[in-house]
Amino acid sequence: MKYLYWILFCFVVSSGYCQNRYAISGRVVGEDGNLISIGDVLLYDVNQDKLIKYTQLLDGSFLVEDLPESDYHLKVSVLGYQNFEKKILLDQSRKLQITLKESTTELEEVEVVAAKNPITNKDGNLKIDVKNPVFSAIPDPLDVLSKLPNVQVSANRESISVIGKGNPLIYLGGQRISFEEFTALPVDNIDSIELINNPSAKYEAEGRAVLLVTRKKEVEEGVKVNTSETASFRRNFNNYLTSNGSYSNGKWVVQGNFAYNDLGQWESHTFAFDIPGENIFSDYLVLIPLNKRKEINSGLGFFYPLEKDDYISFSTTFKRQTNKAPIETETFIESEDGEDNIISDSKNDNTKDYFTGNFNYNKRVAKNFDLFTGFQYSSFKQTLDTEISNNFNEGGFNLNETREQEYKINSSAFRVDLEHNISDKLKWELGTNLNETRADAFTEIREIEDGAITIFDFDYKEQLHSVYSTLSGSIKNWVDYNLGLRVEYNKVKGQLEDDVSPLVERENTNLFPKGGLKIKLDSTKTVSVNFARSISRPNFSGTSTIRTFINPFLEGVNDVNLLPTLTNELSTNFQWKNKSIYVTYYQNRNPTYFTIQYNEAFERAILSTINLDKESGFYVGLTLPFSHKKWTSTNTISLNYNKITDDTAAIGNTSPYMYAYSSQQFKIGKDTAIAFGGWLLTRRQEGIFERNSMLVLDTTITKTLFKKLHCAIRLNDITRAMNFEERYAINGVEAEGVYFVDAKEVAFSVKYVFGNSKGLKFKNKDIDENLQRIK
Secondary structure, three states, X not given: OOOHXXXXXXXXXXXXXOOOEEEXXXXXXXXXXXXXXXXXXXXXXXXXXXXXXXXXXXXXXXXXXXXXXXEEEEEEEOOOEOOEEEEEEEOOOEEEXXXXXXXXXXXXXXXXXXXXXXXXXXXXXXXXXXXXXXXXXXXXXXXXXXXXXXXXXXXXXXXXXXXXXXXXXXXXXXXXXXXXXXXXXXXXXXXXXXXXXXXXXXXXXXXXXXEEEEEOXXXXXXXXXXXXXXXXXXXXXXXXXXXEEXXXXXXXXXXXEEEEEEEEEEEEEEEEEEEHHHOEEEXXXXXXXXXXXXXXXXXXXXXXXXXXXXXXXXXXXXXXXXEEEEEEEEEEXXXXXXXXXXXXXXXXXXXXXXXXXXXXXXXXXXXXXXXXXXXXXXXXXXXXXXXXXXXXXXXXXXXEEEEEEEEEEEEEEEEEEEEXXXXXXXXXXXXXXXXXXXXXXXXXXXXXXOOOEEEEEEEEEEEEEEEEEEEEEEEOOOEEEEEEEEEEXXXXXXXXXXXXXXXXXXXXXXXXXXXXXXXXXXXXEEEEEXXXXXXXXXXXXXXXXXXXXXXXXXXXXXXXXXXXXXXXXXXXXXXXXXXXXXXXXXXXXXXXXXXXXXEOOOOEEEEEEEEOOEEEEEEEEEEEEXXXXXXXXXXXXXXXXXXXXXXXXXXXXXXXXXXXXXXXXXXXXXXXXXXXXXXXXXXXXXXXXXEOOEEEEEEEEEEEEOOOEEEEEEEEOOXXXXXXXXXXXXXXXEEEEEEEOOOOEEEEEEEEEEOOOEEEEOOOOOOOOOHHHOO
């Protein structure tokens, strides 16, 4: 550890890039004094030759930020009103009060302007505007995320992945958050979600891509409350009720949100697997017909500005989830001892509690030095009580086993970031993050027939200390570059209470260099090249002793000895206006995948995540956004090649597969929009794994009534195609199965906005970079 900061000190930094940045915000009303519900805000250069930035006017407010000092021409366009235009000398942030006059002569021009693509593409990074009515009508942030090109939600909805990138990090306001915290976010508080394919060294080294979630920064002065209700019809009925509010006296801001979700989840999967070395064959089907899941999501935030961009703030998030899930399993087992047909019925009472709270302090300590520091504490607790009954060969159900399990984790983090603007074209960033995590997993298994009791009491401790330095700059205004180095020290120890020696004990220091070069060929064309080394660590819950009963022969378990996955990646991107072509090559060491294995000591099969030897591949892609009058379109297509190998596996064929995404949106009238699209994955052969093709389609209709009542109808997975099939042969087990996803949905949403107010910014960051692993 003593060498950690010495390495950083020796990291030479000599250049970077920065200018003073400002913002233009506004409050827009009609002649009657009522807020304008929706419109378009365009910022041009002073001669109106080039569009600098675009944003939406929503509920009477807009914000255009990150602008250098210059002269601009501002234009506000709203259907049914005369355009507002104003020249602005921007030498400080400006707040405008705008009153629009009604007009019936400029409707055609305004309608053309209003067709703005909600998905933008810059340097190969895709960004979705969540304020767009098609996306803001979705109650679940995970479903919003699934609308982003290249993003895939897992079959059990407990993880996300990016095509060609694996599991991304999730950042909120520039700092990492957990999957649990993301799912607790109210959609109404999200401004945008951006997929960053080549994150800098400032971002935590874990992961090859970042999903950057940006909150709405314009919190209203006065009181404002939004309430929404969504009725969702899948195989079972689901109801989402959400309320968000804010209060500001013009100086400080308080925000709060509360959501109650009453869900009826359906889950199922089936697998057949053969163990030739043991002469065992098994085929099973798992069904959860109705998981009664109730969620309470709440949050509270406070923001107090000091001077200019200086502020203090705190934010808290709480989520409680309860599940009452009867699991029905039909199993066939054939071995040397004969055949068995087993029906299993397990009753599961599951509770999850998640809490996180943070404190931020941001201060400009000198003219060109900005300091950010903060502290965060997070906790997660899960209890799972199970009663297991089995019916062997139609002999009747008998209670065979009960289980009581509890998993607790506590994490604390401290962060310091320093940003130094050396000159107009030089910027240097330096930071450190200290994280301490403790977890405890307790399992008690009681056999009813003989009264035998098995207890696992597992303690886990982890330290993760990191420092980073980045520099970025430009050369003669046509070459931009960035260099970064992140150094991470990691110490892990996990031990059963009654054992003398630990089950897992590791200590290491890793270096994660990153670099990028961007060359501007002309005003519309750029070429960029990036290199990065990254790491993906197991979730904390995946390194515990918690067990899940599937059937008498198969058990879901965790592997406390899972190793992190290390990745080296080289990519390039050619950008022409808003279109791009990209190529990426990568190599992964110790990739992790779910597989079925056979445990000879216990004479049963286990389903768990394991490390494989290596994974490598490349992908070539094309992104083509398009806008014309009332029609906007986003299209992405990529050719992917991914090969996974392991000494214990049968390596099959490896062939390229295609991924395609398309989203079409039409503005068919005042405050009315219709969108449809979907995504395609062709059949995938990836060395060890063979997976099926899928074509998933959806559509949405939105309508705003009386300026404050927003309504939407959504149809998802129209053809019920989202079923994940896979086949593999690893470590003496040949398996083939399907995970069925309950994604076909008809949903009706309404949202009403109360209150009139004007804008004030709210700022807050998460501190703990390990939050993604707490679940």
